[in-house]
Amino acid sequence: MTASLAIDGGQPVRDSFLVFGKPCLGEEEEREVLDTLRSGWIGTGPKALRFEQMFAEYVGCKHALAVNSATAALHLSLLAAGIKPGDEVITSPLTFAATANVAIHAGARPVFADIDPATLNIAPENIERAITGRTRAIIVVHFGGLPCQMAEIMEIARQHNLTLVEDAAHAVGARYNGRLIGNLGNLACFSFYANKNLTTAEGGMVTTDDDAMAERIAVYRLHGLSRHAWQRYASRRLMLSDAIYPGYKYNMPDLLASLGIHQLRRVEDGLLTRERYARVYDEAFAEIPGVRLQPRPGDGLNRHGLHLYVLVLDLAHFRVSRNQIIDSLLAENIGAALHYRALHMHPYYRDTFGYEPEDFPAAASVGESILSLPLTPCISEQDAADVIEAVRKVLAGYRR
Ligand SMILES: Cc1ncc(COP(=O)(O)O)c(C=O)c1O
Structure with a gap:
């Protein structure tokens, strides 16, 4: 049996809200x-x-x-x-x-x-x-x-x-x-x-x-x-x-x-910490059906800056929209965020240049199925564990 989602009145995964992109200042x-x-x-x-x-x-x-x-x-x-x-x-x-x-x-x-x-x-x-x-x-x-x-x-x-x-x-x-x-x-x-x-x-x-x-x-x-x-x-x-x-x-x-x-002096240490948490996330999310991760080069010559840790969802696996999934993560007190809806579908660009969603189908589709999870060097191991628990809980709750 899956736990009742916080958005439906269930107990949230954590008591305090985990902010997206909390700055690490010393x-x-x-x-x-x-x-x-x-x-x-x-x-x-x-x-x-x-x-x-x-x-x-x-x-x-x-x-x-x-x-x-x-x-x-x-x-x-x-x-x-x-x-x-x-x-x-x-x-x-x-x-x-x-x-x-x-x-x-x-x-x-x-x-x-x-x-x-x-x-x-x-x-x-x-x-x-x-x-x-x-x-x-x-x-x-x-x-x-x-x-x-x-x-x-x-x-x-x-x-x-x-x-x-x-x-x-x-x-x-x-x-x-x-x-x-x-x-x-x-x-x-x-x-x-x-x-x-x-x-x-x-x-x-x-x-x-x-x-x-x-x-x-x-x-x-x-x-x-x-x-x-x-x-x-x-x-x-x-x-x-x-x-x-x-x-x-x-x-x-x-x-x-x-x-x-x-x-600037903190960038390298911060990136190493981001990489450590990203590996923890990868391990947890790689096996979830309907979830795709952005590739991360690991050859030493090429390196992902890890500003964002994104999940791209295959919405055929879920009963609700990406927006509802983000809302549900927020209700679990996880600061999930959206980067980005495709620009050609925003009113100004759509109306000024006459774009249709299918003009750029990959961006249109990713823009409706992507979400970002909290990842900064100053989250704790418990914070990362909460993110994983909430993602698992919400995706299980909405699985077809
Ligand atoms: C891809 C990208 N370009 C440009 C900007 C604009 O940055 P700023 O807020 O520093 O003007 C942002 C801000 O988030 C961004 O994500």
Whole structure:
């Protein structure tokens, strides 16, 4: 007999709610924030600079430019690449709205290319099919932290002379062919939002080896001024700053960079812990009929960033929708979440571009059957055991 589900009035698997993506912050972050508060300089300055230098060194790229979100990083990357009205930008339909929204902010048209349903990443052959005479850029998304097929995609970009932007919001610490995501020679955009593997509460970073694009991003991110406030202050001389572009307010303040400096030091340890819990989850879920896991390369050269641990459900095995399954997990006090419904099925994209669900069938289907489970380095073994118990209980309760 299966236990009565909490959503139906039964006893939940745990008494307290297990939050999805709880940030792991320590005393070092607290001390650094306090130091910044007391320093008299909380805006963009020496700590943002230090965080950038550390990040560039970590991924092994020439330039790292801190901004206030991955959305800003993506937007500036497109502008730095010269994307303009009338251009087309190819991206994955299985992503957060920001990935495609930024193409629209640059005046371009986002064009979707369907995912490979096994990896959940954009499929190179679908990118090729989506290229037209107006295509200028590709934004790939390393879904959940699993690197895309970069060799194939970089070759497509080279052949068609397209700028390749990586949405690496999930991919800090992830590796492709022995290299950390962020140093493949393109523009890579990271997110430091509250639930990300490295958080500054809100924040982002662009990494690139391209001097000219880095220079443009540095200017565009702060009003388009030729010198920013810290440069002027630190010089102790009157320094005029010229407006050389109608720029944006996308800079990262030192108060937030204070978190990033220490969060970056925790990335590797955090990833090792995520990997440990992910193996526990794998073992528990691999045998459940109707549940599919995202592949995780284990060859040392390639590494999943494990921002998300997702289950893809074969709904033929269950009596209810994915949404009801998430609701039921929430009732069991497990912070399950949804990343993502396919973008072409959202009202704006559907109505503006006339998309039908079957235009990108893999993303449409995965988007209705995927869910994410809590996985951060600061969950306990008991938390992970509760997640497993709740998934087993809920899926058994709804099995056909
Ligand atoms: C794939 C992806 N791209 C971009 C973003 C935007 O990140 P941010 O909130 O830092 O702007 C997110 C946020 O979750 C994301 O998941």
